[in-house]
Amino acid sequence: MATNLFDLAAEKLESSIDMDRLTSRGTLRIALKEAGLDANKLTVPQLRAVFEKLMPKELDARGFSNSAATCRRVMDEIALSAGALDIDTSTSPDDVFKRLGGN
Amino acid sequence: MDENAYLTSIIASLFYLIAGSRLLRLSRRTRERPELLLGLYFALSGIYYLGYNLPSLLGDLVPEWVGVVVEWTYILGVFPYLLFTRSVFRSRGAWGGWIVGLCSALLVAGTLMLTLDGSVEYSLDNPWYLAQWVGYTTPCAWMCWEAMLYWRSAGKRSRIGLCPPIVANRYLLLALFAGFQVLACLSDLLLAHEVGDDQTVSRITDALIGGTEMASIALLWLAFFAPRSYASWITRRAVILPTPMDG
Numbered sequence: 001m002a003t004n005l006f007d008l009a010a011e012k013l014e015s016s017i018d019m020d021r022l023t024s025r026g027t028l029r030i031a032l033k034e035a036g037l038d039a040n041k042l043t044v045p046q047l048r049a050v051f052e053k054l055m056p057k058e059l060d061a062r063g064f065s066n067s068a069a070t071c072r073r074v075m076d077e078i079a080l081s082a083g084a085l086d087i088d089t090s091t092s093p094d095d096v097f098k099r100l101g102g103n
Numbered sequence: 104m105d106e107n108a109y110l111t112s113i114i115a116s117l118f119y120l121i122a123g124s125r126l127l128r129l130s131r132r133t134r135e136r137p138e139l140l141l142g143l144y145f146a147l148s149g150i151y152y153l154g155y156n157l158p159s160l161l162g163d164l165v166p167e168w169v170g171v172v173v174e175w176t177y178i179l180g181v182f183p184y185l186l187f188t189r190s191v192f193r194s195r196g197a198w199g200g201w202i203v204g205l206c207s208a209l210l211v212a213g214t215l216m217l218t219l220d221g222s223v224e225y226s227l228d229n230p231w232y233l234a235q236w237v238g239y240t241t242p243c244a245w246m247c248w249e250a251m252l253y254w255r256s257a258g259k260r261s262r263i264g265l266c267p268p269i270v271a272n273r274y275l276l277l278a279l280f281a282g283f284q285v286l287a288c289l290s291d292l293l294l295a296h297e298v299g300d301d302q303t304v305s306r307i308t309d310a311l312i313g314g315t316e317m318a319s320i321a322l323l324w325l326a327f328f329a330p331r332s333y334a335s336w337i338t339r340r341a342v343i344l345p346t347p348m349d350g
Contacts, residue, residue: 020104033263034259035259035260035262036255036256036257036258036259036260036262036266037256037259037260037265045265046265049263049264049265050263052263052346053262053263053264053344053345053346053347054263054344055136056347057347063133067347068346068347084124090194091135091137092262093191093192093253093274094257094265094266094270096135096138096191097253097257097270097273097274097277098267098270099129099133099135099137100126100129100137100138100273100326101269101270101273101327101329102129102327102329
């Protein structure tokens with residue numbers, strides 16, 4: 001049972017396409033690294049951006065077809081299940097630095 | 104110090120006061136701690152730099168105790184700076200707290216002993232001066248490191264639309280600002296090393312102090328008062344990835 005958003009996303013990825021646990025977690029970690037995101041502080045909008053913009057390329061590279069549609073479907077499933085998770089909603093450094101400039 | 108170095112120091116102090124008051128006003132509006140902490144740091148730094156230059160401008164008119172008050176004003180300003188870095192970048196994990204504790208201890212012990220000595224002797228042979236120096240240089244180096252790390256990751260977030268490019272750029276500006284503060288701290292060491300009116304060392308320290316202050320003002324201006332043309336230039340330069348489509 002997933003306890004955080006990263007685990008949930010990896011589980012959904014694993015169950016939705018023919019991918020083993022290690023590969024799904026590894027692929028997700030690579031995409032998060034490329035997105036400059038911390039797996040422990042993920043939010044749903046951040047994950048959605050990763051699944052929209054980066055994951056399709058990662059799945060393509062691993063030989064999966066219809067990767068963009070697959071990512072949209074997996075992300076919708078994640079969003080539906082994410083409500084039950086305890087997601088970190090504390091202020092991020094980006095929020096602070098946005099305020100500092102008055103924008 | 105050379106007159107130009109004093110002048111840049113005074114200009115910097117006024118700019119710090121302006122930046123500090125802007126952040127303090129912002130904190131009153133948002134009721135958030137980070138802007139309050141950074142605002143306090145800049146406001147107290149501004150007061151310090153003004154006070155630091157008073158004896159050079161007014162000579163004997165300034166009583167000796169003013170120097171001690173000014174010194175403590177700066178030290179008081181370093182605490183909110185440390186807490187800002189800790190609360191924004193390292194709110195989790197114990198080691199951020201250790202840095203805050205260690206720097207605070209060094210600052211208080213160093214400044215207290217220098218004050219009790221009465222001489223306020225800035226010499227490399229004085230261990231209390233070195234303790235104080237480490238106490239106020241480490242927070243600048245820490246801020247530089249953290250902001251630089253976040254600038255790198257914010258650049259990646261910008262590419263997928265999660266971080267506005269101007270915010271990513273603000274990390275870089277504050278990292279560079281903190282880097283220049285480290286340079287200014289190094290020039291303090293040169294000043295402490297300056298013995299026997301060595302003109303070469305004196306010119307180097309003046310150039311370092313003047314240069315770092317002017318660079319700091321420029322960076323803070325872009326970070327907190329960025330003109331629209333700068334913001335749109337940064338936004339135009341940013342690369343945003345398109346969403347891939349199947350087929």
